[in-house]
């Protein structure tokens with residue numbers, strides 16, 4: 040079955056790329072996520088952005104709207120249906136999560152405070168990204184703190200820079216040069232994204248402000264254009280299920296549930312699911328597939344909507360029996376036959392052992 044599904048994969052139909060946000064504490068990871076999510080909610084509409092389990096989904100329409108000014112005049116066309124951004128900022132969202140041995144995330148945003156440059160956890164994140172050969176962009180955040188910065192909310196960064204007077208320009212250039220040097224010392228070539236002619240050799244830098252929103256449209260634009268250019272193969276939609284457990288949680292009215300990110304394929308209510316458990320593989324039925332109610336109705340906590348089926352890429356909560364001992368960070372499988380069930384049980388067990396061994400050797 041896997042081979043059959045693999046053969047049907049096509050780059051004509053792409054799934055949403057999955058992105059994670061990394062960086063040193065206090066660089067603005069959480070704020071930046073908030074900004075991406077909420078910058079347009081103030082206008083009285085959520086622009087189709089949906090808060091999902093463990094992630095935020097930004098559909099293409101909304102990306103088009105937010106990036107219109109950035110790509111003015113360019114022939115850039117959005118081919119992915121949207122962007123799924125993992126809500127948990129930091130290491131965990133990237134390093135522990137694996138879907139079938141590879142990293143769950145397609146693209147990372149490494150946030151660096153323009154006033155501080157590379158800090159200890161920036162260096163750690165860099166090491167991890169390097170080890171995994173994971174593509175990433177650098178968000179050089181807090182540009183609004185530059186000397187004499189003139190605010191131009193939610194504006195593409197090149198336009199915002201054109202509005203600045205000499206002191207801010209000077210401050211920006213000095214700090215940018217210094218930070219590029221810091222990256223170079225670690226063997227990483229970087230360049231402002233609009234000057235970058237070689238995206239495979241140079242990591243893109245996008246200056247941002249999570250407070251005033253300058254550069255945030257550029258960040259969205261970059262995430263979409265880079266994933267499309269560099270990862271079309273990895274993003275080819277396939278019916279082969281790829282799903283990772285993010286969290287195991289007790290929820291009133293549902294018992295123990297698991298939050299999963301569905302990267303590929305379709306999950307259906309009533310599916311037989313197989314996943315790693317502390318006391319051996321767990322086989323159970325996906326009794327309910329839950330997704331949060333739309334943003335504007337989110338005032339009621341734990342207001343979920345039931346779904347008969349969910350297609351990738353999405354964040355979903357699964358309720359079912361025997362999920363108490365489920366282990367986060369591992370893949371989830373759907374078995375259609377008893378034979379498949381056996382194969383997946385073995386695979387789940389093997390991956391759990393690999394993970395435990397990896398933890399021991401750290």
Ligand code: GDP
Pocket residue numbers: 062063064065066067068069070071128180181182183184247248249250251
């Ligand atoms: P995290 O630890 O990386 O998630 O950082 P937070 O998002 O919690 O931000 C840390 C602090 O920096 C908070 O006080 C934010 O208000 C502030 N901050 C974040 N982004 C910006 C920004 O772009 N400009 C300014 N001036 N402050 C920011």
